[in-house]
Amino acid sequence: MDMAKAKAPRRPRAETPKGFRDYFGADVTERKEMLDRIAAVYHRYGFDPLETSAVETVEALGKFLPDVDRPNEGVFAWQEDPDSDKPGDWLALRYDLTAPLARVAAQFRNELPSPYRRFAMGPVWRNEKPGPGRFRQFYQCDADTVGAASVAADAEICAMLSDALEEVGIPRGDYIVRINNRKVLNGVMEVAGVLDPADPERFEAERGIVLRAIDKLDRLGSDGVCALLGEGRRDESGDVTKGAGLGPDQAEVVMGFIDARRDDGAATCTRLRELVGGSQIGAEGVDELETIAALLAAQGYGPDRIVIDPSVVRGLGYYTGPVFEAELTFEILDEKGRPRQFGSVAGGGRYDDLVKRFTGQAVPATGISIGVDRLLAALRAKGRIGAEAAQGPVVVTVMDRDRMADYMQMVGELRAAGIRAEVYLGNPKNFGNQLKYADKRGAPVAVIQGTDEAERGVVQIKDLILGAKIAADATHEEWKEQPAQTEVARTDLIAAVRRILEG
């Protein structure tokens, strides 16, 4: 081995950490525009913005990671001054926007209005195994109402979610907000004999299995769920998943619940009321669903936008009452070209116990979280965004390095006229590189002025959009005839560029 080489200090790797990524240009702009539109809806509903810091104490965050199915999921955490005499607190990056809200609601309970409606948008971090399309930093966009026990708050959140989806460009009919109620499910559990109101801890394992089974309805179908409710299920590979051990009558109650959706909310509620029988908590849950449906109907949010659907169980983790989910109902093509439903883009519900952790006092709260990346992907799939944002600036080329002041004057004039413009700042020697640069920038127009043109008081205007079209479509003869490049008086620069931009 060459000793000189061995001694040379290794250069740092220019890489994002595993599971992190950068966002360039339109990816940033499009997300921002979508979030701005959502924020405008939230604001109109009286919600105030809140921006908490990215860093919280581990103590304040607690262990409320929503998805219990993934035990690897964790937080990025470190200890303050670990090597000092007095090591400090453990700190961590927030894993969602709800835990910081609970901390804020407790910390500022005397200053904040009550109820407190707030929205928050920003990155959250999860220390989980990265995978294709799964990142360890991603955006969330939440709205919550803290301190309102009334289900009118839940109804409001659902109406607002519906408005927000339409505002960003998902037309009515392409989405549905589905509502269920954890209390109804608890009522059903009671009837099925796996919840004892006098001893709520009992049967917890069985209820966990029931919940996870219901959540797999899409994938396993009714028979698969039924097997999991009973003795268990053997999959194709021969692996056995333990069942909840329910008898046929008990399982039937649960299956009836999943299947309780009827044509309209009233009929669904009637069916649910049958299912929960004498359970007090179950009856309360059905009452709440009826109230929500009535409040929404009075504002014109009918079942074309918001429905009661008992098959929604997603994220039932810390929820204590109504739960919501927004699903996009149009089809997209998956990676193998097969059509499939787009699926869920937002979820939430009522969680009455999160603030209590800090204060000991129960504080009712309900809210929604929009999956920013999924919603953006949906808008791109529908062609709602991406077209306009892609256009780059007008590029003024540099033919004569000594006349940089003239070129900068041109871009100054263009900008003053509201036209995005830049001068080429690389080495101007190779003119071909300048046109390649303009192409890479997505520039619609290149402006060219050599010594000769300067003396004659003119500039060359190159229409790069037309030029690209001709290069792609035209025969050589047509190509020569097409005026993709024109000469105009220097004083007509702005007008000529504007003519091309306005097509």
Added chain:
Amino acid sequence: MDMAKAKAPRRPRAETPKGFRDYFGADVTERKEMLDRIAAVYHRYGFDPLETSAVETVEALGKFLPDVDRPNEGVFAWQEDPDSDKPGDWLALRYDLTAPLARVAAQFRNELPSPYRRFAMGPVWRNEKPGPGRFRQFYQCDADTVGAASVAADAEICAMLSDALEEVGIPRGDYIVRINNRKVLNGVMEVAGVLDPADPERFEAERGIVLRAIDKLDRLGSDGVCALLGEGRRDESGDVTKGAGLGPDQAEVVMGFIDARRDDGAATCTRLRELVGGSQIGAEGVDELETIAALLAAQGYGPDRIVIDPSVVRGLGYYTGPVFEAELTFEILDEKGRPRQFGSVAGGGRYDDLVKRFTGQAVPATGISIGVDRLLAALRAKGRIGAEAAQGPVVVTVMDRDRMADYMQMVGELRAAGIRAEVYLGNPKNFGNQLKYADKRGAPVAVIQGTDEAERGVVQIKDLILGAKIAADATHEEWKEQPAQTEVARTDLIAAVRRILEG
């Protein structure tokens, strides 16, 4: 001690970690609006947004924390899987937006256009001792051009900074962008005998003392700086600061540099040329300043906006050429009520070596960073922001809990008319609490409809702004006569509210 009490689990503290804070309502909105305006200027100049992740490898970040005067300053860092067989990379929160840009420029050097103009806005984190008004998470707002060796790129950055300041509401005359050049300073160091072009490492300690001395001109005055250039300085408490050990002739050259600013750029450059004498690097630096001044003058950026000022040395750390600083020139009152200049709100310069760390190839780069919090504070001090954003939503009160659907219909109608509105979602029993809530929300109007009003098809509209004014100013008699509350037909609700909002 009571055993039952001792056993109770301690509740988590509802607190932000030390040095972190939350931003509520208008604080979020106002910052966002300012950043949106700056982004529009950057975009018009052809700069593209870039959003890197908050987390980088420690290796990629390097040790480039700009302020060498504070050795306590550090990063928040942790190791991936420290307890596993194969501990992972050390990761850290970014401490600025320049280090991630250098990493991106190296990582994507084959994909990005060259030159690459990018802007970035977002939080950065510093693991330093928090103090009053000093937080460990704060916003930066940067624009940089990577891959342009020409000082036209520096001139463009300065012009853009000037435009950005005016766009957010700092009028011409209330700010000045000052430009200096590290190369000129190096030329002066050469003439003063503390820089040997043949042995650049020599005299490094002395140059460090000279730099820090110049930086203290504001505080110590000419005599103090002079003492630091020579033998050293004893302050009022008797403490001695070691000097650079320059002789009187050498010190005079440095003092001449600090004092080289003349009435116009040309005269300043003439004076600088005298000072750098035969130094090649010094002459190159003066040439660059002249070119920048000429390019800016051609676009109309005269010394009322951008000046050459040799006393600017701030942040000379990794800079290799032109350096810039934007200062607000109006006075504000400090905490003791004394007038003082607002001071610096942005700084930057050319740093040609940051990308080289990764690739081994020098990549020229230049950029600016705006101090978001300071600029916001300036705009607040000037009354440019804060007035409008403070107004809360119209609050529809709940007189009759069973008629929630009616109240939600009212807010629905108000929102459909573009008016921010919310229904009271707390316990409606105590009506006084509802008005207190409306007050806390900064509501301009409260809408009231009891059973009686509902039967008669009317609503009460309470003008809370007028009400507050009357309560503050009026005698009891006037108070009774003022129509701060009026009854209108339910069908006139929107029109009546709008009349009040439009004053």
